[in-house]
Amino acid sequence: MRRIQSRVNINSPEYQENLKANEARLGEFHRRQNAARHERPQRDLDRLARQGKMLPRERLEMLLDPGTPFLELSTLAAGEHYDGDSPSASCITGIGIVAGREVLIHANDSTVKGGAWYPMTIKKIVRAMDIAIENHLPVIHLCDSAGGFLPLQSELFGDKYFAGRIFRNQAILSKMGCKQLSLVFGHCTAGGAYVPALSDYNVIVRGTGAVFLGGPPLVKAATGEEVTVEELGGADMHTSVSGTCDYPADTEEQAIAIGREIVAQWSKKKKWDAQQQAPEAPYYDPKELYGIIPANIKTQFDMMEVIARVVDGSRFHEYQPAYGKTLICGFAHIWGYKVGVIGNNGILFNDSSKKAAHFIQLCNQNKTPLVFLQNITGYMVGREYEREGITKDGAKMIMVQAGSEVPKFTIMTNGSYGAGNYGMCGRAFDSRFLFSWPNSEISVMGGEQAAKTLATIKTTQLEREGKTLSEEERAKIYSDVTDDFEHQSSAYYTSSLIWDDGIIDPADTRNALGMAIATAMNAPIEDPRYGVLRV
Amino acid sequence: MRYTFKIGDELVKVAPRSLADELVLTIGDKDCQVEFEHGKDDRCHLTLDGKSYESWVARDGDDIYLKMSGSYFKVTAIDPCAAAAGASAGAGSISAPMPGVVVEVLVAEGDRVVEGDKLLTIESMKLQSTVRAACDGVVGHIHVSAGSEFNKDDVLVEIESDS
Structure with a gap:
């Protein structure tokens, strides 16, 4: 096949001007990406350390095969929403290699509001599981979530693509023969309890892991029964009495090691024969x-x-x-x-x-x-x-x-x-x-035309209400509308x-x-x- | 399949055929039996019709340099597809690909340009694009100026070609 003949002149003023602009853009991108991945309030990090929990990315690193790539998805999800309170939409999703198998990983991020699901968290998890369905991938769930973020419950519960879709997708994946494994590091309450329950395999950590439809306070309010977390949904109860969970683990590290062993038992499915040839790096950088x-x-x-x-x-x-x-x-x-x-x-x-x-x-x-x-x-x-x-x-x-x-x-x-x-x-x-x-x-439509159209509508409206607008006010409406439009297009x-x-x-x-x-x-x-x- | 090589200034057409484990090259109307073995570094052992030659081969991009029996050759493989690339373009008038408006005229009448040089910046459907010279030559009449509106197929600039 013929090589493309590039006409780019790297010494041209145009190239240099673009380079400057794009280096600034990349700086901003890497800054945002790093913040979404790693910057958390100290008190949340302290809380996790007190509970003896690893950070979500430490768990991920321990789970993945060494030296293999991880295709992280939607790192900047929810970055411009909820005043930045849900970095990366409070979860990590992506495709990686575990025990030599390509898997989709969905990990709750308990460094943010106890891993509570914001509306965008659910959108991100549902999208990740759609990816698993479309591409026939097994899924590993790293569970550590407080459940739905209650103040925004109307935006995350009840509609077709809201929280219920996660469990629906789990059932569909299972029906398709795509394996699922849950590693329960924290509480899985209410809907969240179905994530391990609908998985083919799950591992639960003693002391910190728990699975129940209603936690102790809810049980007390509902029936008056007083019960501890361990009795209600702890690792030993579920693995020896209810059969809701399969393997108890003493530590997170052990749970991950057991999880890797489980994945190693899964048969490797044959991929589509894409007639792949030997890769060659691009001739141009x-x-x-x-x-x-x-x-x-x-x-x-x-x-x-x-x-x-x-x-x-x-x-x-x-x-x-x-x-x-x-x-x-x-x-x-x-x-x-x-x-x-x-x-x-x-x-x-x-x-x-x-x-x-x-x-x-x-x-x-x-x-x-x-x-x-x-x-x-x-x-x-x-x-x-x-x-x-x-x-x-x-x-x-x-x-x-x-x-x-x-x-x-x-x-x-x-x-x-x-x-x-x-x-x-x-x-x-x-x-x-x-x-x-x-x-x-x-x-x-293009930003300029849209801003012009919107600004005209707004000024006409104000004039109809009897307001007379100065040139300055008009200019301000136009620039406000343009700024909003540009921001929402970015x-x-x-x-x-x-x-x-x-x-x-x-x-x-x-x-x-x-x-x-x-x-x-x-x-x-x-x-x-x-x-x-x-x- | 037939390959064309440029050796020095000469174009040579070569048709290879494999017979059992032998390679036969048809060059012009002659057949030539070839055995070839890559040695260490750039050294090669080449046998043509039973006669043995020691030679050195080096590659530089698409060019191959060959030293054989005390002579040097530069060999370039000619890609027959390369000449077929793209649409025919050339001298003459450059007309508007779509309706739009001229943002900037970047050349003056009489300017010398080479293929790919920018002539005009135009805007259409919210997109600014560059009209470039399709050949080397001299800028003839410029039919538009900054701010002019034009329709599809209107002539924008004329280029008088060198060739």
């Missing part, structure tokens, strides 16, 4: 992406330069190189896995949309996973394009993309606006994994809402995709079939 991603989000850049810094050997077989050139389609390898790459190089026109639809069908027939590199302001508007059928051509692209059977992976590299987000496999279209770059933005805000599976350093894109594809190969790829195309 992925770190050069920092000089390619523009300082200003409105500035166009060549997606081919991005592909050259993600795929094996920077080699790319371009499909229809002369047709619909605002969309790049072609075949490449990532960590030895063949993929079809679809990347934006401008607005989606009629020809580029039809090209996408055709290429996606080729990939489905060939059972080649698809990688979408989004930088899209939308489908072209205007009389000429409507007459050519831009809406129905866009519909073709959406129809075959949504109907794809091959695993899809999406990277938000820059802008993602309007219907372009749909066509290019945005969150609603079931990418197996979706990652964002720190510079990226998502919104229903990757930090959308990642806080879990519209993606996490923000990644652009230079790590290849590694993240490599792990994501390897994970997806645990599930078979079905034969292609689609809905009705408006031809």
Whole structure:
């Protein structure tokens, strides 16, 4: 396969300006990531130490095979919500290797409000378990949670994708034959009690671990019965009397060691034969992406330069190189896995949309996973394009993309606006994994137009109420609206809402995709079939 | 399958065939039997039609340097796909890929440009993009200025090609 010929000049002022902007963005990203992972109030750390508990990340490190990678998901979830009270949405989720098996890990973070589940915690856990279902992964739950965060109970209990979905997903996983193991380090109360109960295997730590539907205070209030934690749901009772738990452990370390031994008993399932070839590092340095991603989000850049810094050997077989050139389609390898790459190089026109639809069908027939590199302001508007059928051509692209059977992976590299987000496999279209770059933005339309529209509505409203606005007041409304809109479009805000599976350093894109594809190969790829195309 | 190599200034077409465990190269209308063994460092043992040669091979990117019987050769593999890449582009007028507005004109009439040089910044559908020279040449008439609106296929700039 031919190597892409890069046209990037690393000495150009443009490159240097971008580099400066992106280094600042990366500094901010790493600062936020580090805070979400490690910065906790001292009193919470002291409390854990008093209880003789390990930090959640220490448990994780002890559980994972040494020297293996861990693909952490949604580290910055809830980062822009709850006044920052729920860093990383109070839990860790990700894919790692335990006893040589790929597993999904869900760990409560008891350093934050006793591991209580905020609404976003539940969204993150449900998403992680959806990943397990879609990719046929076993799951290990590290349980240590106070239960639902009561002040926000109306946002986490009762609806389809709220807390109940965690247990529903556990049951579905079990039905599919995906194994589950719970390691009970702390209390699992009420709904939380079902996490170990619905697992195929569980281990419970003496003294700190407990499983019950209602804790001692609730039991006293309900029936007047006085009972201790140990009697009600301690390790010895559950492993020797009720049979709710399987293995007692004296320490957390022992519980993890028993857990690793349990996972080692699980049969290794055969993966999908992806005809993987030997991986080859990109010819062009992925770190050069920092000089390619523009300082200003409105500035166009060549997606081919991005592909050259993600795929094996920077080699790319371009499909229809002369047709619909605002969309790049072609075949490449990532960590030895063949993929079809679809990347934006401008607005989606009629020809580029039809090209996408055709290429996606080729990939489905060939059972080649698809990688979408989004930088899209939308489908072209205007009389000429409507007459050519831009809406129905866009519909073709959406129809075959949504109907794809091959695993899809999406990277938000820059802008993602309007219907372009749909066509290019945005969150609603079931990418197996979706990652964002720190510079990226998502919104229903471009920030400037949206701010203008919103500011006009607001000023008209105020004027109707009889207020006369000075130029200064108008300018303030406009800048407030713009600031809000920009904030809510930013990757930090959308990642806080879990519209993606996490923000990644652009230079790590290849590694993240490599792990994501390897994970997806645990599930078979079905034969292609689609809905009705408006031809 | 036939490969094309550039050896010095000469283009040589080579068709390899495997017969049992022998390699036969058809070069022009002649067949040549080849045995090849990589030795230590860059040293190789090469046998052509039964005659043995000691040679040294070094690789530099896509080029191979070969020393054989006291002579040096530079060999470049020609990729037939490379010439097929992309759409045909060239001199003449550069027209608008879509309707939009000119943000900035980056060249003046009479300027010398090389392929890939920036000519204009345009904005359309909230996105600023760069119109670049498709060949080496001299900037001819510029039909637009900053702030001009244009329709799809309107001519923006003319380039007089060198070739």
